[in-house]
Amino acid sequence: MNQIIEQLMKHRSIRKFTAEPVSEQMVESIISAGQMASTSSNVQAYSIISISDAQKRAKLMELAGNQAYIAESPVFLVWCADLYRLSEAAALHSRKADQYADSVENLIVATVDTALAAQNAAVAAESLGLGVVFIGGIRNHIDAVAKELQLPELVYPLFGMCIGYPDQEPMLRPRLPLSSVLQHNSYDKQQVTSGIAPYDQASSAYLLARSNGKTSVPWSVQMSKRLNEPVRLHMKSFLQERGFMKR
Template sequence: MVCLAGIEPIIVTCFVCYLKAMYQREPMNPTIELLKSHRSIRKFKDQKIPHERLEELVRAGQCAATSNHVQAYSIIHVVNPENRRKISELAGGQAHVVEASDFLVFCADMKRSTEAAERAGADVVRGMTEQLVVASVDAALMAQNVAVAAESEGLGLCYVGGIRNDPAQVAEILKLPEHVYPVFGMSLGYPDQDPEVKPRLPLETILKEDYYDDSKDEEQVAGFDDTMHQYYLDRTGGNKDSNWSKELKPLFTTKLRPHMKEFLNKRGFGVK
């Protein structure tokens, strides 16, 4: 019991308001808090994820939304150490590909579904650009479900888009057939680091009402550049003098992965 005798009325009023605010406050949604706490983990403990748990993560992934129930994805669980070493090198020497408990490659897969439709009597049309979009989106949605499920179990992960540095060799290592291509990899394991959450663009920059209004984008991006500049300084002990806009420059001043168009065409994607 709190005794308020002898306390100034204004203090009592403030204290009562504080108690009301505490008890009326909406409880934190643990799922939203988990999503907002995501970090890329690149250092892992030497501890294996039980295979049954890994399978449960993939089952959770299968529950993601999928266009017309096509489920246009496949996952290659890369277990062979030599194959993981090769993929690590192709991805730019990312050590965690080898060191993580598990490494998954998420593939856009139109082979299984088109063949199923064919067996059902369809005169199948292959190679449509929309099929590329559907399969890529399906794979990404599925992977994000796996990621959230993994983090809910105390695991860490890092997406590896670097496998597209040489997707043809990755496809050869994984023996991927036509109409299947590797979209990205994912290193999974028990975290051995605790990095800060990287800031994101202000909500008002990406959430637009009724139409695309970019009248304040320049101002908002400038503010975000200041935020990211401080983030890089803090994360590196003052050794990285950069910001969001500067980090984007290499993406738009070079022809990034120009081999992808020819590779996808050879895979049977995006030619019509």
């Protein structure tokens, strides 16, 4: 083990922050560390919008399911997958009409790049004693969020991120057994599914302890609920309207 792995093994999302501010210099270091993540063909297809305006924060909180920590955290970042910059750079040398920015492949590239940079930034923030939580809730009303942030075509808000000094010490959330996730040489369905029952037990015990005995819904029950509900079905048409995913 080393310090980096030890820190990664202690990750837990933080949803309550102290009032202690996070300096602009710290935010810049965190984002710079994010930028050093690997990036597909060096495209660096992301933009990060830091929301300091209180009214805008309140609006985004409302649009993201009224999660209070969006308004309360010292720093709130919106991580956007961004092919606009790329398209403009290419347009300096070739016609826009000839570009493939609208391919599914380029959507994947931009989304992966953004997530890698964000996770690097999250690790950097945690190394400074800060806590973070990602906010997928900003996709609940993604069109309104995009308008609020004046995003151009070929840019979409992938998730938000609250950052600040932790004012809580939540239990670590257990993960699936390693043997169910790590396989060798080929995909083994039996091995993959063998992790479900033991993880149901571990996740129930975790929830029971974290909720002081109020809930213990097993993981597979949560996943069943999740997969049987329509979630954000507006994403396909939103992305196509924004110029993504046309071929």
